[in-house]
Amino acid sequence: MKSIFAAGMLVTMALSGTALAQDYPTKPITVVVPFSAGGPTDTVARLVAEAMSQDLGQQVVVQNVGGAGGTLGAGQVATAPNDGYTLLLHHIGMSTAPTLYRSLPYDPLTDFSTIGLITSVPMTLVARKDFEPNTMAELLDYVKANGENITYAHAGIGSASQLCGMLFMEAVDTPMTTVPYQGSGPAMTDIIGGQVDLICDQTTNTTSQILAGEVKAYGVTSSTRLPTLPELPTTREGGLSLEIGVWHGLYAPAGTDPAIIARLEASLQKALTNESVTTRFAELGTYPVTAAEATPEALTQTLTSQIELWRAVIEAAGVYAD
Incomplete structure (x- = not known):
């Protein structure tokens, strides 16, 4: 029963x-x-x-x-x-x-x-607008020559921007000085303000700033160019083996x-x-x-x-x- x-x-x-x-x-x-x-x-x-x-x-x-x-x-x-x-x-x-x-x-x-x-979401390599390199090729040479004198911002441990930065530094075989933030917003604010040099972040967080001319863009980490940013080359076009989608x-x-x-x-x-x-x-x-x-x-x-x-x-x- x-x-x-x-x-x-x-x-x-x-x-x-x-x-x-x-x-x-x-x-x-x-x-x-x-x-x-x-x-x-x-x-x-x-x-x-x-x-x-x-x-x-x-x-x-x-x-x-x-x-x-x-x-x-x-x-x-x-x-x-x-x-x-x-x-x-x-x-x-x-x-x-x-x-x-x-x-x-x-x-x-x-x-x-x-x-x-x-x-x-593809990612983009962007820098403060007065950063010295103007193209991806120039950026790669500049990073290899200056290494830890360059500040790389990211949105914190485990963030997409940190992961992209790890892959970028591995690809160029050169470490930079990383600056962690509590979120993408504060990191991008300091990029625009010129307090830090470089960040690799999602297009959802960079497209508006690129189009407004607030940052200098070097490449997008997709296999093809984006319709929204047709003038921005892919990282591979610029000589960097880095493709990542978030x-x-x-x-x-x-x-x-x-x-x-x-x-x-x-x-x-x-x-x-x-x-x-x-x-x-x-x-x-x-x-x-x-x-x-x-x-x-x-x-x-x-x-x-x-x-x-x-x-x-x-x-x-x-x-x-x-």
């Missing part, structure tokens, strides 16, 4: 969970961005959140939980209730954290349910009902075809991923392969956060 009762309870719970998933969502959803407001990942999140709100019929609210290179916000979501009302929008840092942080309080592969990829993905806490994940996946895919999203993305030098990439399977595959890729890069550089 006990086994029959237990089986009945399991069936009841499963049916109850299915009913809840069918009604989902019934209240606002919070998307945690593990970086400060105004940065490139925050920009992506707010565009997607607004479009998903229209589809889901509930407000999707962006909450900035910065600190510890994105691990603070990610850790908060990892331990949140897996009811679909707390999500995480994170970038490439999700794949670098397991190596950068030796005592990471969560496992990116087991503590989250993946929903889908969103976009891969991919973004959407996650829920592990164990989230598959029906809820499916609803969020469908909403994400719809958001990525929203005209306001595609138009603004294009203006910022990026594009939404395809429907086949905005899936749990594609994000899981990307995350798994990128963890291995960045483990080798970070271990070779010997740069750790703790």
